[in-house]
Structure formats: C-alpha cells, structure tokens
Amino acid sequence: MTAERAQLKLTELAEDLVSLGSRKGADEIEVSILDGYEFSVDVRWGKIENLVEAGSRALGLRVIKEKRTAFASSSDLSRETLERLVENAVKRAALSSPDEFSGLPSLSSQQIDILSLHLFDPEISKLDSKEKIALALETERIALEDKRITNSHGASFETKEIKSVLANSNGFLREYKQTLCGLSLGLQAGETDSRVEDYWFSTKRHFRELEPPEKVARNAVRRTVRQLSPRKIKTQKVPVIFEPMMTSWLLGFLFVCISGVSIYQKTSFLAGKLDKRIGNSRVNVIDNGIMSGLLGTRPFDAEGVPCQRTVVVDKGILKNYLCNTYAARKLKAKSTGNSTGTGVAPNNFYLEPGETSPEKIISSLEKGLILIRTLGHGLNPVTGDISRGAFGLWVEKGEVVYPVSEVTISGNLGEILNNIEAIGNDLEFRSPVCGPTIQIRELTVAGE
C-alpha cells in the first residue's frame, strides 16, 4: 500500500478544507477523516460462507457561523463534492438558531502521547487471508467436536485498520492509527423444537492478545449447553447475580443515564444528582480513555479534546457526568473527552472490581438466579426502569440446579445501584463498557 502518500494527502485535505471554510465565512470549522480497511470471513460447517475485503474513506465536517451550527458528511471524497459541502454548510448554518453554547473546544496545551497508548498492531496487516480463514475454521471445528452441539451459526474472524485525522480552525491537527481483530462463534444445542443458543467472542487491538480458537470454542460450547432443558419458574422476588457480560450491559445503560447529553436534555433520572448518593458505597465507576492498548482507548475524542481518566461514581456518590464540549458548557463543566461529534460515547467505562471471587459469590447464595443473557429492549433512561426477557441459571444452596428461560427481570437502575451486595474480582476489559460479576439483593423475576 502507498500508506505514506495516502497519509500525507489526508492531513493536507483536512487542512485545505479548514482553510476553505474560513475563507467562505465560517467562524469555526472542524474536519475529520476516517480511512479504514476491513477484512472479514464467516465460515459455517467447515466451509467459507462470506469473504469481505474493502477499503473506504469518509469525511465529516462541522461549521459554526455566528454561533449557528451545521454538519455535513460524505463518502465521496472528490474535491468538487467536498468544496460544495463546505459552502453549503456555511450557508445552511444561517438557518440554525444561534446557540451560545455551540463552538469548538479551545486548543488544549496538553496532548496524549499516541504511541504510549499502543493502539496499533503492525502484525495484523501482515496476517494473510489463509491464516485468517484458518482461525475461523479451527474455532468452529473444535466446537463441533462436542456432540451436544446440534447446529452452528458459524465462526467469524475480522480485522480492521483505521486511520483517523482531525483538524480544526483553532489549530488542532493530529492523526492516529488503530487496529482491531475479533474472533467469534455462535452455536445451537438441542433438537429443533427445544433449541438453545449462545455465542462467544474475543476482540482485541493486538493479535497476540486475542483468545485462541480453543478458548473461544470452549466458552461458546459451555455457554450454549448449560442452557439445555430449561425450566420456567414462578413469579417471585429473588437475589440476582449478574455475570460480567450482564454487568457490562447494565453499565451500558448507566452510561446513557450519566451522559452529559441526557443530563442537559433532562432525559435521565440522574439529572440533578451530581455530588449526591446514587448507589451504595461499594459502587465505583470510572471512565478512562488512556489505558494502554484497550478497546475504548483513544488519544483524543472526536473534537480533539485529550482523553482522560474520569471518576464517575466514587463510593456511591455521583462525581462527574461524561461530556462533549457542548454538553459540558450546558452543565458548566469541562469536557471529559467523550465526544463522538454531536453525542457522547464511553471510552473504557467500567465498574471497579471487588475482592470476592465469582465462585464465592455463587456458593454463598441460598436461593436465586444467575442472569446469563437478556433479550429485548426495555430500558427507560427517563425513569431508570428496566424490564427485559431473561435467561439464567437457578441456584439453590450455593449450587446451580437448572437453567431457566422465558422469564423477565424487572427493576430500576437507581434501586439496583443501591442494592449491589457483592462485587466480584473478575473484571476483564473485553469491551469498552465492562464490569465484574455482581450480586443484587432483589429483583422481580416474572415467570409462570
């Protein structure tokens, strides 16, 4: 690839458009460019189903004139189209309303050292197609050796290489490269009319950190077959243990509720709760965008604000909302480096682990449900209400006795945070939003 030349061209293009915008009358302008390459292979029952390989680019821009904002984006990077988009955006800004909170962030004096974040693995571009296909095939093959597995959704291996460029009229101009690779497998067990299914995956920035095929396959098999011959249970209120994947799901909902955008829009039940208790003293939640090599790590956010470590909840007290520049100005706070452009996104957003092993948490449970999967939507940030279809494992006297399906769990995030009775020591950064095993004192489980 002509990587060097392409790189030169993209930063130049970004700078050119910034100066064009200024010439056309924009008070402020921001240009971002993504240059991506992706490879993915899906295999099923030992054969390739799909093989996709492609490179693509996209450009986004924001123009502010007299405190009025207009956005534009394009996958057509011809100069003619881009120049027209810049001109249109400057004209279109006049149709928005003036908004004193709009505008780009001022240029930060501090910048994160990009190399120290270890976002790019050169090994990934050296993998050849055969090697990548073999990984997917091997993962599925190992799983299908288990006779309890009756069908396969297939295994996939994918890689991505992305270059991001950001320039703005306050003098920001930086770029960084990142890589991702992922191996995943979905399985079914049981006969057609009593099928159960689940999957497992590993996604990393560095190829050598990826879980090997054996591990992905064993986990997918274990997670699938443990649901065979489920029972329904009676409607009741019981203690519920969340597996780490389920804690991650809960944290994802918490993120929506503490995002500065939801707060200033008053669409979150946590609006107005800064410096107040929102959970019990076990609850510590962090957003950290500068942890080395993790999936939610980045040197700067979509507006060029350096990423940082932000304490969101400290011993149950809500300390910070996560903000882009706009939400921060609205809330009289500082941007936390979580901008996606118009919105906010988590960097590495996690619940801090406790000291108890997950095995100990389960063995101390007299009677209750281990939540292993949920299905559906049923999250309401305005109230914090949660209501979802659920799959679980029923526990009696500290031991799993049978799987449970076709139940729903319902509760309220505010109440859940106050009722976390145990936090496991098993935090793994498998995704940008994550958490360890937790035990909740009581949730309503609806069944028969």
Next chain:
Amino acid sequence: MKGNSSLKFEDHFQLSSADLQKILSLSLSRGGDFSEVFLEYKTYNLINMEEDIIKETAESISLGLGIRVLSGEKTGYGYTNDLSIKGVKKAALTAASIASSPRIQAASPLKLSRLEHNFYPVLRSPHLENLEKKISLVKNCYSAAMNLSSKIKKVKVSFVDQTQQVRVINSEGLDIRDARPLIKLVCLAIAEKKNKREAGYSGGGGRVGLEYFDKTLPPEEIGQDAAKEALELLEAVLPPAGEMPVVLAPGHSGVLVHEAVGHLLEADFNRKKTSIFWDKMGKKVASSQVSIYDDPTIPHFRGSYNIDDEGTIPTKTLLIDRGNLTGLLQDRLSARLMNEPCTGHGRRQDYTFIPIPRMSNTYIDRGEHTPEEIIFSVKKGFYAQKYQGGQVEDSGKFTFSVSSGYLIQDGKLTAPVKQATLIGTNIDILNKIEMIGSDLEFGLQTGTCGKEGQSMPVNDGCPTIKIARMTVGGQN
C-alpha cells in the same frame, strides 16, 4: 444551493456501461458462477430541534459500489468508494478471489430494464425541497407538543429525509434502477409532575413527499400524540407480573409478527436449519385464524421498494395461510440453494453490505371480531399498546418491550400501565391466538429493523389480537 446534487445518477460514477460489463467479467475471472455490481448514491438531510431552537442541520452524501461474486454457497464481496477504474477493478478482484474454478463464464451483455410500476410517486423528491419548508414542519410539531400542557417540560423533534438511488447490474445481463425517497418526522416529549418524569414518542413518514404532512399526518398531530402519551404515562401504574390473557392493540403490535414470526421465516435461517421453522413447511404452526403476509408493494410504505437490492421485482408473499406455514422470504442465494422462487426480499443497508433476506411490510391479516368484543372477553388481563421494540432468537424465543398499555378488568380497559415486557416462544404463542379483530392497522412509519449489523426501514401491522395466555414481566 445548487451544485451537482442535480447530476444524473450515472454521472456520479465515471463508469460507462462498457466499463461495468468489463468489471462483471473481471469478477468472474476466477471461476465464480454469478457476479453483481450494486451502485449507490444516497443523500441525507437532518434537522434537530430542542430547547426551543433549531440546534443543527446536517447534510450527508454516500457514494460507492459493492461487487459480489457467488461460487456455490460461497460469497466474495468487495466494496469501494474509490470509483476510479483502478479502485473498482481492485474490488472486483477481491470479490472474484472467493472462486477457484477452471470453468470461466462470461458475463451476459447488459440489457436495461425499465420498471412499469412505481410504489412511491411523489410530487417532488424530498431532498429537493427547500430547508426552510422542512424547518417549519419541525417547528409546528415542536410547538404542538410543547403547548399541549404545562406539564410538558421538554420536546425534541427530528426530521430526516433521504433519497437513495441504486443501480444493480449482474452477469445475467440485468441492468435495473430504483430511486427511493424516505422521510421521517419524530417527536419525543417529556412530561413532569412532582418528581415523576415520563417520555412519550410519536412519528410519521414513509416513502412520500412533503405533501404527506398536508394530507395524511399533520406534524401537529405527531407532536400532540407524543405529548399525550407522556402525560398519560405520568398516571400509569407498574404492570402486573405473571401469566395472563394479553390483548394486543392494532397497528403498533405488528412488532409481534415482525419479531415472533417474520425473522424466523427469512430464508437464510431456514436454509441453515437454525430457525425453529426449518422443518415445518406446509405444517400447522399457528391457530387457524392466523394469516401473515409480507408485502413490499404497499404504496408509500416505509418498507416498500420497486426492486430489491439484488434487482428483483418484489412480490407480496403469503407466509402463513390460516395457520399453515406456506412461504419464506427469499433472496437470490437462498432461493437458488433451496430451489425455490426468489420473492424479492434481498435487501442491504448500503453498498458496504452483502444483501440478505429481510422483511419489508409484515402483517397479520384481519379476522372477524370487533375490537370491543375481544376486550370484552377478558376478565383480567393486559392490553399492550405501544412498544419500544422487540428481539427474537432462532429458537423462537422472543420478547417485546411494551412502553404503554392498560390493565383489562371485567372486559374494560382500566388503569394505564408503563414499561412491561412480554416474553414467549413463537409457535406456542401463535397457537394461543384466540381472536383476531377486523381492524387491521399499521404501526408508525418510523420503524427500523436490525439484522447482522444492517439497519433497514420496515413497517408492520396487525388487527386487535387476543392471546389466551402469555408471560408479562413487571414489578408487581
């Protein structure tokens, strides 16, 4: 705001038909048995209003092409937005590499097909309408919601219009085009009383021009509906929990047929035998009152299309006929491998994706009962009215999240209920359908369905339906 947005579709691609013919042949150069190029130019406009101001507008352009090669059950795919001959050839060779057969076929000469139908004639393509006109729709919707009650504390309105132009050519000589308008006006309203806060939502649109807001659904009505829902939820109680008779409201409850039935009748899941339906073709899977269709040809509906994303002219497809499973939603690949006719349900989000079988407008056909007699037949139960969405897995287990509904007591709707979840297994629930109303309606023209990372505009509908027993998840 002039510019090359008025260019003819072909002019966005510097590729002649002769070039494309060569690309099709190049993509078969490793022995593939079918090749296809999907060319797409999409424009998109957005307006957001909140806190009483027009916060932002956005314009977006997407231009690119995807090249697909089939070789037996295998698919090779390359896409690019580098539309130089060199860039396109590279994508073609990437797709071609899936095959490795010594038998090289030539692509048939392209023959332009002209469509005799148009399911979405509009007075003027929405992306050509001026922005001021769209902004006034947004403002009218916003004020109607805000002014309904002093308890409405927050309103957010978005307007989106999109025009997607596609051209599909393939190695069988097909050369066919479609231009698909799509608009959507949505409103979120938040009501507050003491310390309680609730959200209501409404919206409308479809493959229509702006005249829709004069004739079919005024923006004021959308705003008022969202505000009314939020106000009503302030008075709502938490739902009961457990198994009980459930009555589904007409229209919005179409999400049930979409999730519980539609997905698992997409041909890929049946070809791969992962769907619970794969071994049940011709068999009884539902109560004999139940007939289900998927119809991509309903004029102006969000889920409709003149051609699917493989260039096939779509057909209204009967999926379940009076309780018996009769049809699947077929794309080209599954139809060929299953030796069935293609129903024209191969869709893709954009040129970066491989087409897969998808729903369009899916609905349960009308029955004989009046909605009143259905509700009257329930002594104690739950009436599900509006939904946040649903999800299904191949085993047939599904959930819906109900955002608002009512308790049914002694044959009447009583207290409003919020945030409940319905859960079940599809064949079990289909067989428990006891009564179907004569009042077929469709849901809001704002729905989007996700599958394998691809979002597609869809719609769904149903009449009032009574399910004998179903698990309702709630806190009481």
